[in-house]
Amino acid sequence: MANSNFQHFTSILLILFFISPTFSQQSFRPKALVLHVTKDGETTLQYTAQINQRTPLVPINLVVDLGGQFLWADCENQYTSSTYRPARCRSAQCSLAKSNSCGDCFSSPKPGCNNNTCGLLPDNTVTHTATSGELAEDVLSIQSTNGFNPGQTVAISRFSFSCAPTSLLKGLASGASGMAGLGRTKIALPSQLASAFSFDRKFAFCFSSSDGVVIFGDGPYGFAADVRSAPNVVYDSKSLTYTPLLINPVSTASAFSQGESSSEYFIGVKTIKIDSKVVSVNTSLLSIDSNGVGGTKISTVDPYTVLEASIYKAVTDAFAKASIARNITRVASFAPFEFCYSSDNLPATPLDAAVPTIELVLQNENVVWKMLDANSMVFINDEVLCLGFVNGGENPRTSIVIGGNQLEDNLLQFDLAENRLGFSNSLFARKTDCFRFNFTSTV
Numbered sequence: 001m002a003n004s005n006f007q008h009f010t011s012i013l014l015i016l017f018f019i020s021p022t023f024s025q026q027s028f029r030p031k032a033l034v035l036h037v038t039k040d041g042e043t044t045l046q047y048t049a050q051i052n053q054r055t056p057l058v059p060i061n062l063v064v065d066l067g068g069q070f071l072w073a074d075c076e077n078q079y080t081s082s083t084y085r086p087a088r089c090r091s092a093q094c095s096l097a098k099s100n101s102c103g104d105c106f107s108s109p110k111p112g113c114n115n116n117t118c119g120l121l122p123d124n125t126v127t128h129t130a131t132s133g134e135l136a137e138d139v140l141s142i143q144s145t146n147g148f149n150p151g152q153t154v155a156i157s158r159f160s161f162s163c164a165p166t167s168l169l170k171g172l173a174s175g176a177s178g179m180a181g182l183g184r185t186k187i188a189l190p191s192q193l194a195s196a197f198s199f200d201r202k203f204a205f206c207f208s209s210s211d212g213v214v215i216f217g218d219g220p221y222g223f224a225a226d227v228r229s230a231p232n233v234v235y236d237s238k239s240l241t242y243t244p245l246l247i248n249p250v251s252t253a254s255a256f257s258q259g260e261s262s263s264e265y266f267i268g269v270k271t272i273k274i275d276s277k278v279v280s281v282n283t284s285l286l287s288i289d290s291n292g293v294g295g296t297k298i299s300t301v302d303p304y305t306v307l308e309a310s311i312y313k314a315v316t317d318a319f320a321k322a323s324i325a326r327n328i329t330r331v332a333s334f335a336p337f338e339f340c341y342s343s344d345n346l347p348a349t350p351l352d353a354a355v356p357t358i359e360l361v362l363q364n365e366n367v368v369w370k371m372l373d374a375n376s377m378v379f380i381n382d383e384v385l386c387l388g389f390v391n392g393g394e395n396p397r398t399s400i401v402i403g404g405n406q407l408e409d410n411l412l413q414f415d416l417a418e419n420r421l422g423f424s425n426s427l428f429a430r431k432t433d434c435f436r437f438n439f440t441s442t443v
């Protein structure tokens with residue numbers, strides 16, 4: 001009994017100890033943090049961010065996984081750090097990470113292999129492969145921001161992440177050594193960073209086909225105008241449209257324990273319209289059932305929007321019809337896309353609604369996620385553009401997965417405290433782009 005009281009007492013001390021972050025400069029408390037994102041536009045179409053970790057600090061490239069549960073990194077290949085700490089079984093970090101496994105490693109101790117440590121299930125959400133990995137902590141360093149430029153760099157001395165074997169990197173962009181999970185868990189980057197620096201549990205991202213940005217913390221967020229010497233284009237809560245974030249009660253991870261909810265972000269699409277006409281779909285597919293099947297989620301690891309087979313058919317039929325009405329010439333398909341068009345009789349600018357407009361109507365008729373040409377279409381070459389939606393087959397886990405091409409140049413803000421998503425719709429409407437975040441540091 002005395003012994004168990006003692007353990008209880010030490011775990012309280014540990015909690016106090018672990019939640020107090022170390023700042024690179026004690027007096028400076030950042031209000032927001034920023035990551036520079038680049039798209040691997042050639043092969044994987046993944047978005048990667050560079051982040052500094054370990055002692056001495058090493059820049060590591062991580063694939064940004066919006067719904068990912070935590071940061072996981074390859075610890076097998078060249079992980080050297082004097083500040084690496086495995087999470088001991090039943091420690092505060094293990095419970096914060098909701099780890100319920102505890103294990104030993106039968107080889108010499110090294111990062112990723114220690115005795116009496118708790119484990120997680122790092123998930124490569126691109127290949128849908130999960131393995132087990134040791135939960136650990138190490139130094140993480142990241143640039144602060146005022147929402148317009150990067151500023152001073154700050155460090156967290158004990159940032160929780162999971163180790164993974166090198167083999168889990170298969171399928172990730174070349175040079176990536178793990179994934180940065182931005183999901184709904186307490187140890188995913190948004191919550192861990194917000195609690196380390198006591199700022200709002202909000203984050204935003206804005207990706208483009210080249211550079212992009214993730215900002216942890218509240219806005220306003222600014223982007224340079226595409227017109228020389230025009231003022232920054234500023235987005236704040238007044239310029240965003242909000243929709244509730246929905247919780248899927250059943251985990252969508254590649255491996256999970258029973259009773260876990262999904263760490264991914266779901267929204268409630270009620271109807272789909274093409275050129276203002278409602279597309280008739282089976283509405284029960286649009287809601288999440290008690291088994292966690294159905295609904296609409298947002299994904300940064302799917303390059304294109306994926307629709308359940310019957311929704312795909314209804315949407316593409318309606319799109320094809322609306323294209324005929326607009327006299328747009330259909331041409332041969334271009335895998336993985338079926339509906340491709342000649343750009344000959346289309347106006348050149350991407351903002352113009354040259355092709356039929358696709359609208360996702362959310363909680364009411366006034367809350368609409370609008371997809372104009374640049375988001376609905378994929379530009380194959382100078383002559384051909386294709387509808388950038390793919391067929392997800394029958395009975396997929398999630399009916400609508402809004403993918404990267406449909407997210408680009410749209411600022412999305414996830415407000416975890418209020419459980420809502422704010423979105424800007426295309427930044428082109430205000431003459432800017434997601435690659436225009438100004439990465440010139442102000443320090």
Ligand SMILES: *[C@@H]1O[C@H](CO)[C@@H](O)[C@H](O)[C@H]1NC(C)=O
Pocket residue numbers: 104105106107108109110113114115
């Ligand atoms: C874990 O403990 C076992 C048994 O005591 C030992 O053989 C092994 O080397 C230890 N492994 C590590 C990583 O310390």
Ligand SMILES: *[C@@H]1O[C@H](CO)[C@@H](O)[C@H](O)[C@H]1NC(C)=O
Pocket residue numbers: 282283284285
């Ligand atoms: C609509 O979808 C639900 C869920 O997949 C299915 O059970 C039902 O049979 C479908 N209804 C029609 C009319 O296809």
Ligand SMILES: *[C@@H]1O[C@H](CO)[C@@H](O)[C@H](O)[C@H]1NC(C)=O
Pocket residue numbers: 325326327
């Ligand atoms: C499409 O072409 C037909 C015949 O040339 C023409 O009458 C019609 O106005 C055109 N529609 C649009 C939307 O351009």
Ligand SMILES: *[C@@H]1O[C@H](CO)[C@@H](O)[C@H](O)[C@H]1NC(C)=O
Pocket residue numbers: 149224438439440441442
């Ligand atoms: C980017 O920020 C720097 C530092 O504030 C400023 O000097 C520069 O003019 C900005 N660039 C653009 C394109 O706004």
